[in-house]
Amino acid sequence: MSAPLIEMRGITKSFGAVKANEAVDLSVAPGEILGLLGENGAGKTTLMNVLFGAYAPDAGEILVEGRPVAIHNSADALAAGIGMVHQHFHLAPRLTVLENLLIGIPGKSGRIDRARGLARLNEIGRQYGLSLDPNLPVSALSVGEQQRLEIIKALFRGAKLLILDEPTAVLAPSEVDGLFAALRSMATQGLGIIFISHKLNEVRALTHRCVVLRHGKVAGRVDHPAQTTSAEMAKLMCGHEIVPPTKEASSPGAAVLTLDGISTSGHAGTPLRDVSLSVRSGEILGIAGVSGNGQRALADVISGMLPPRAGAMTIAGKAVARFSPRELQALGLGRIPEDRMTTGLVTNLPLADSMVLPRIGTEAFSRKGLLNPAAIRAFAEEQIKAYDIRCPGPMVRAGALSGGNLQKALLARELAFDPKVLIVSQPTRGLDIGAARFIHEKFLAMRAKGCGIIVIGEDLEELLMLSDRIAVMYEGRIAGTLPSADATVARLGLMMTGAGHTEEAA
Amino acid sequence: MFRLEARTSTPAWFNLALPLLAIAATLVLCSGLIAIAGAGVVDAYGVMLSASLGDSYAITETLVRAAPMIFTGLAVAIAFRAKFWNIGAEGQLLAGAVASCFVGAIPMPGYLAMLLMALAGAAAGALVALVPATLRVKFKVDDVVSSLLLNSVIYYALMALIEGPWKDSFSGYPISPPIEDSANFPVLMEGTRLHLGVIVALIAAPLCWFLIARTTLGFRIRVTGENPEAARYGGINVQRVLLSTALLSGALAGLAGVGEVGGVHFQVMSDISPGYGYSGIVVAMLARLNPLGVVPAAIFLAAVMTGAEAMSRATGVPAFLSDVIQGTALLAMLVALLFTAYRIRRVGAPA
Ligand SMILES: Nc1ncnc2c1ncn2[C@@H]1O[C@H](COP(=O)(O)OP(=O)(O)O)[C@@H](O)[C@H]1O
Numbered sequence: 001m002s003a004p005l006i007e008m009r010g011i012t013k014s015f016g017a018v019k020a021n022e023a024v025d026l027s028v029a030p031g032e033i034l035g036l037l038g039e040n041g042a043g044k045t046t047l048m049n050v051l052f053g054a055y056a057p058d059a060g061e062i063l064v065e066g067r068p069v070a071i072h073n074s075a076d077a078l079a080a081g082i083g084m085v086h087q088h089f090h091l092a093p094r095l096t097v098l099e100n101l102l103i104g105i106p107g108k109s110g111r112i113d114r115a116r117g118l119a120r121l122n123e124i125g126r127q128y129g130l131s132l133d134p135n136l137p138v139s140a141l142s143v144g145e146q147q148r149l150e151i152i153k154a155l156f157r158g159a160k161l162l163i164l165d166e167p168t169a170v171l172a173p174s175e176v177d178g179l180f181a182a183l184r185s186m187a188t189q190g191l192g193i194i195f196i197s198h199k200l201n202e203v204r205a206l207t208h209r210c211v212v213l214r215h216g217k218v219a220g221r222v223d224h225p226a227q228t229t230s231a232e233m234a235k236l237m238c239g240h241e242i243v244p245p246t247k248e249a250s251s252p253g254a255a256v257l258t259l260d261g262i263s264t265s266g267h268a269g270t271p272l273r274d275v276s277l278s279v280r281s282g283e284i285l286g287i288a289g290v291s292g293n294g295q296r297a298l299a300d301v302i303s304g305m306l307p308p309r310a311g312a313m314t315i316a317g318k319a320v321a322r323f324s325p326r327e328l329q330a331l332g333l334g335r336i337p338e339d340r341m342t343t344g345l346v347t348n349l350p351l352a353d354s355m356v357l358p359r360i361g362t363e364a365f366s367r368k369g370l371l372n373p374a375a376i377r378a379f380a381e382e383q384i385k386a387y388d389i390r391c392p393g394p395m396v397r398a399g400a401l402s403g404g405n406l407q408k409a410l411l412a413r414e415l416a417f418d419p420k421v422l423i424v425s426q427p428t429r430g431l432d433i434g435a436a437r438f439i440h441e442k443f444l445a446m447r448a449k450g451c452g453i454i455v456i457g458e459d460l461e462e463l464l465m466l467s468d469r470i471a472v473m474y475e476g477r478i479a480g481t482l483p484s485a486d487a488t489v490a491r492l493g494l495m496m497t498g499a500g501h502t503e504e505a506a
Numbered sequence: 507m508f509r510l511e512a513r514t515s516t517p518a519w520f521n522l523a524l525p526l527l528a529i530a531a532t533l534v535l536c537s538g539l540i541a542i543a544g545a546g547v548v549d550a551y552g553v554m555l556s557a558s559l560g561d562s563y564a565i566t567e568t569l570v571r572a573a574p575m576i577f578t579g580l581a582v583a584i585a586f587r588a589k590f591w592n593i594g595a596e597g598q599l600l601a602g603a604v605a606s607c608f609v610g611a612i613p614m615p616g617y618l619a620m621l622l623m624a625l626a627g628a629a630a631g632a633l634v635a636l637v638p639a640t641l642r643v644k645f646k647v648d649d650v651v652s653s654l655l656l657n658s659v660i661y662y663a664l665m666a667l668i669e670g671p672w673k674d675s676f677s678g679y680p681i682s683p684p685i686e687d688s689a690n691f692p693v694l695m696e697g698t699r700l701h702l703g704v705i706v707a708l709i710a711a712p713l714c715w716f717l718i719a720r721t722t723l724g725f726r727i728r729v730t731g732e733n734p735e736a737a738r739y740g741g742i743n744v745q746r747v748l749l750s751t752a753l754l755s756g757a758l759a760g761l762a763g764v765g766e767v768g769g770v771h772f773q774v775m776s777d778i779s780p781g782y783g784y785s786g787i788v789v790a791m792l793a794r795l796n797p798l799g800v801v802p803a804a805i806f807l808a809a810v811m812t813g814a815e816a817m818s819r820a821t822g823v824p825a826f827l828s829d830v831i832q833g834t835a836l837l838a839m840l841v842a843l844l845f846t847a848y849r850i851r852r853v854g855a856p857a
């Protein structure tokens with residue numbers, strides 16, 4: 001292998017008492033894809049922010065092509081050939097793709113050189129198979145396209161090393177394939193890439209070498225990720241074995257949720273067309289499908305955000321009349337939204353407020369319009385303890401929690417009231433193995449207690465592991481339902497494309 | 507080199523430090539203007555201070571001026587908590603003044619009159635505030651624009667009233683008939699204008715704090731303001747919360763008008779409010795939308811207003827400085843609010 005493109009030596013960075021990075025060594029060669037693994041909070045983002053100049057390290061040095069360099073800000077980093085695609089994008093939504101690329105790049109006599117920008121954009125498109133319509137405003141781009149724009153932006157500025165911080169967390173599986181193809185093509189053409197993820201199958205499929213961080217330190221290095229098992233890597237990440245939860249056989253009881261001929265309209269996504277399904281007590285029903293085939297509408301109808309145009313729904317045998325969140329909750333429905341930050345929580349208010357929000361008007365937390373602050377606080381403290389939610393306390397801003405802890409908080413707020421039915425969307429998106437494992441265990445425990453659960457998800461392996469039956473959605477309909485025992489990733493994949501209908505009384 | 511870095515949390519003492527910082531910055535910035543006007547900065551501020559807070563009479567005058575701004579400040583603070591952008595406290599105040607003047611002119615026992623004046627004024631303010639709120643909830647009309655424009659509508663309606671049916675036929679002045687003497691709010695301290703309405707304003711602030719912090723309606727207002735989508739998902743009727751907030755906010759602004767009629771002017775004229783409704787926005791921002799902070803913020807602005815007149819007389823600096831200070835204080839506070847989300851960090855010299 002040739003001389004390293006970049007090398008980090010003995011990097012240490014603390015935030016107050018937290019050592020986010022401790023004596024970390026890492027190097028990337030040209031043409032190499034390095035995986036950077038670790039659970040949430042392991043220090044991956046911090047390390048990359050040090051490399052990109054956002055934080056000054058307390059100790060350690062950075063070498064670019066063998067020469068020590070001082071990187072104080074992103075301009076220095078870009079000058080040194082380091083580009084970064086952050087977890088949260090930095091784009092101007094009202095400007096077009098081309099304008100975003102040209103921000104901060106003066107042309108001749110201070111004017112913006114559109115023609116040259118366009119030429120360069122086309123060149124990058126040809127070279128790496130990354131294309132975008134230069135005249136579209138960023139606000140019209142999907143998340144995947146925005147990410148592509150961020151990558152193009154880095155290449156545009158001459159990056160020789162590209163850092164991607166959890167790029168797949170926001171992508172649908174089909175988009176992941178496109179991203180990987182582009183990254184492989186960049187590597188073949190001599191770019192170095194640092195790929196951050198905690199999804200082990202992705203890391204094994206894409207990277208040439210891995211560095212695993214745990215509590216800020218290098219916990220191990222993997223030289224041949226493709227030949228290493230996920231279990232071995234998971235052990236390096238968590239420090240202990242991760243055993244998949246065991247699913248006890250269950251004997252489902254009566255139907256706790258039924259949908260009969262539900263159709264919707266007036267919704268941004270694909271509407272539902274004549275959807276009927278049922279979930280029984282003690283049963284987990286998985287809903288699979290390529291995203292955008294009506295899963296959003298299904299979740300919204302069941303959780304009371306979208307009254308249907310036609311059809312009927314029952315919860316625990318009682319007909320739903322108004323399809324309001326309050327009515328559904330009162331009937332015994334628990335809900336965990338797909339978007340934790342925007343739909344689930346109020347990030348600027350104390351965590352405790354988010355944890356009691358859906359039930360603030362009940363006897364548990366208020367009487368005659370007066371809040372019971374002691375009860376609210378006690379409830380939050382109790383759940384924080386019971387679910388091991390890592391946070392300074394119930395009064396901390398909810399937005400300060402990590403994704404896994406937020407998800408635990410949302411789970412706690414619903415499960416505390418023993419729902420008869422639970423609907424969840426993308427329950428472990430963005431969570432690390434440990435947190436995902438915790439969520440899975442809770443679902444299985446609820447199933448054992450007789451709760452009926454609907455899991456809407458894109459991760460087929462997760463659905464197969466949790467569900468008793470799996471229904472596949474296609475263009476707003478249920479394309480078919482299979483008992484998990486008969487389902488395989490391949491078979492579900494086929495049904496998700498609309499082929500191979502398998503009808504069974506759902 | 508300095509740069510801004512995002513904060514993960516905001517320390518609690520910022521709630522006090524930021525307004526004080528903004529006020530200090532305002533006084534420093536405005537001292538430049540005083541110097542340009544040819545007066546000594548220390549002298550000018552000294553006159554302002556002694557004229558507004560220097561003796562017990564000055565203090566009562568400042569409190570009398572603060573009362574309407576406490577009400578409008580509370581009105582704005584509660585509205586902004588729900589992100590109902592009520593810029594219409596001025597119009598709501600005027601509506602409250604007109605309604606209470608109508609009621610106060612009807613002969614009846616004093617305390618009944620005062621009670622009915624308050625109810626009528628609050629109801630009038632609430633109804634006016636309901637207009638932009640309804641337009642927003644039903645038709646997605648921008649509430650900043652509609653509530654602001656409504657101020658002019660109410661103002662000219664008031665003018666039409668005092669130039670028309672209410673016009674004093676004897677003197678020809680555009681003023682309403684006075685309210686009954688028995689409806690005049692009792693004065694609490696002999697020889698001053700400190701009236702009952704001031705006490706009501708001082709009591710209203712902690713009540714509003716209680717409402718926001720300790721009731722389910724307050725909880726719903728806070729949650730709706732911070733994240734309407736999460737509120738709706740959590741079963742809150744967001745539209746109803748916005749309408750309730752508007753009613754509450756308008757009623758508080760209406761009470762500001764009631765106090766001016768019942769306690770200060772005893773009738774309605776065109777300049778019954780020197781922009782107390784707009785000052786309420788400054789007050790609410792300085793208070794960081796905390797109802798308890800509204801009281802000191804309103805007293806500060808009132809002191810500037812009373813002090814500026816005395817300063818003008820003593821030093822020749824135009825009394826308009828009071829308006830400049832208000833505007834500067836708002837801008838300084840908006841800049842100071844940046845520090846709730848960011849901190850300034852020193853970074854190494856550029857390479
Ligand atoms: N700006 C910051 N201020 C204080 N603590 C921070 C900051 N950024 C990260 N941390 C802490 O440093 C640790 C590592 O975080 P991070 O690098 O974001 O981890 P990862 O990206 O691996 O999930 C965590 O404990 C986190 O809470």
Ligand SMILES: [Mg+2]
Binds near residue numbers: 041045
């Ligand atoms: Mg991270």
